[in-house]
Amino acid sequence: EAQVTQNPRYLITVTGKKLTVTCSQNMNHEYMSWYRQDPGLGLRQIYYSMNVEVTDKGDVPEGYKVSRKEKRNFPLILESPSPNQTSLYFCASSPNGQGRIGYEQYFGPGTRLTVT
């Protein structure tokens, strides 16, 4: 089944404890992206990747890191999480590489992160 998977689905952690949220897609998509969803703010893009070894900042990259060593994986890293990073996180992928538009993005089920 074609899908985007994220792990973990739920995570409660403490301020400053490094964590990684994994994202994997099995559709051979070039483009991958991370979003956070907060009440009243909708979805905001954190980072995106047009292809392997190519990553770029989105609208809210502060406090996050990403890497794209393989086409299928795009982990989101919080080196020193803070309470304002408490949010619902979504990974997405798309055949949309090299700036082509009009392609659907496929979303993972989400990771609910709480930082205390």
Next chain:
Amino acid sequence: GDSVTQMEGPVTLSEEAFLTINCTYTATGYPSLFWYVQYPGEGLQLLLKATKADDKGSNKGFEATYRKETTSFHLEKGSVQVSDSAVYFCALSDRSGGSQGNLIFGKGTKLSVKP
């Protein structure tokens, strides 16, 4: 920069009522337009899309027409069901303006349909 504005919710309707969720956009180029739906506890999934002016996207009884003259992409359904209760997001993808085809979302509209 590019942006999407959609009507704020929540929207509460009775079953079989007519639904309209307004969406307008600002873009420097010729964007593609999308409606995504998020059911409770799930990720977003594409509902419909239109890639050029006057195109009509449709799916599951929902429709939206790409209106370049009014920069709008309003979502409509003639008769909603309880199962349509969800959050609906309007979005655009535009190669111009430095966005490189990234999706730009509206803030979402929560729809609740009562039996």
